[in-house]
């Protein structure tokens with residue numbers, strides 16, 4: 428093994444700092460331009476040295492040819508950045524991010540975007556808070572100037588690696604591995620932005636599945652939880668700044684693809700937006716060109732699903748009152764902030780436990796005021812949205828199709844959001860125990876425009892990365908409902924559904940019997 432020889436610096440460069448292993452950071456004297464001065468030359472004999480020089484030259488030519496080939500065949504890979512430096516006032520609090528406390532500038536890590544097999548705790552060890560005051564100042568200045576930030580501040584000095592600008596990165600190595608093996612990985616600035624797309628509902632339509640599946644797209648960022656900004660007056664009164672702070676950091680103008688500059692899209696979902704009359708105008712006031720996603724499901728099944736959730740929450744609330752146990756973790760939302768009790772619609776004699784007795788009034792009519800029924804009257808709710816927004820700004824997603832075959836549905840969502848196609852059938856697999864499709868986050872290097880590039884060793888599904896199913900509250904067991912009541916409801920909804928089809932110009936083919 429030859430030892431490391433660092434040649435003298437050219438006159439127009441000065442040394443900024445040295446790293447072990449022959450890696451130096453230098454600065455051009457007359458500009459702010461910085462560079463690596465990275466020489467690894469064997470010192471034993473000049474013959475060896477010239478052979479090595481020749482080898483390096485050949486390698487350089489080969490890699491140049493490979494890069495040119497990659498460019499010409501458009502096979503560039505890219506990675507969605509998973510680290511963000513966030514400003515102090517945007518830094519995650521410990522409750523928002525259970526892994527880190529962030530009083531200062533921080534390389535925030537979106538753990539779930541890492542490719543699967545590296546444990547969260549081991550990643551945490553590799554990326555630390557910026558503690559050095561000068562480094563903090565540098566980050567602050569860069570941020571103030573709107574420059575790209577170097578998220579590698581938290582990564583302890585590269586000893587063997589190189590500077591990798593993540594925007595131009597075309598390798599297939601996991602970012603975490605890349606960074607921990609001594610490279611300084613640069614990330615562009617990320618900021619919290621108001622959503623450019625909303626999933627407005629419908630409750631129990633498959634809103635969570637839609638958001639999670641969409642989030643597998645490298646350019647989608649999702650808000651955690653449901654913000655309920657537009658439908659709850661107390662939140663709306665807090666203003667857009669409050670709402671923005673609930674959004675994840677996202678990248679704008681990122682060079683996500685070699686030719687295209689594409690912004691990340693932030694998506695928020697709160698299913699009660701669809702049925703709250705004030706919401707369409709409020710959304711329009713924020714952004715009149717926002718993209719809206721409404722996921723609908725066969726209305727009778729949706730009503731039964733709604734009932735199953737209310738009943739589950741009601742039982743959990745009762746158990747909570749007696750044993751102080753926690754509520755069913757699946758509660759994404761109930762109707763407003765009212766206490767969770769099964770709605771009885773003014774008639775205390777009606778049984779709390781049966782869907783049939785709540786959906787059908789004693790005189791045999793369908794109870795249109797019962798929330799599980801009234802929410803399924805889609806034409807009533809869509810009217811206000813169509814008044815506030817042009818039809819082509821609203822994509823109506825078929826929730827039943829999303830459940831039975833997600834990939835084509837997501838392809839239409841990508842098109843609607845003007846995203847290049849990235850989600851493929853390989854991202855989803857049917858889990859027979861769950862009875863639904865679950866999600867597989869492909870390692871970044873295996874994602875390419877329009878297709879999943881899996882090494883041949885990974886072609887068999889069992890060797891694909893492990894996936895993740897939605898939690899238990901998604902895909903609950905429904906109560907058995909008297910078939911005559913189901914038929915009655917289907918006949919009742921037929922006319923309402925037809926009105927909905929007419930208004931949106933699409934026929935969902937829901938059964939009328």
Ligand SMILES: Nc1ncnc2c1ncn2[C@@H]1O[C@H](COP(=O)(O)OS(=O)(=O)O)[C@@H](OP(=O)(O)O)[C@H]1O
Pocket residue numbers: 629630631632633634635636698732733735759760826829830863864865897900901902903904
């Ligand atoms: N892949 C996958 N996994 C699990 N569940 C799936 C999936 N795709 C669609 N669905 C359906 O989503 C229904 C829950 O809808 P929401 O997420 O909109 O519910 S909520 O309003 O946010 O509570 C949920 O309703 P229930 O089956 O009645 O529980 C599911 O039918």
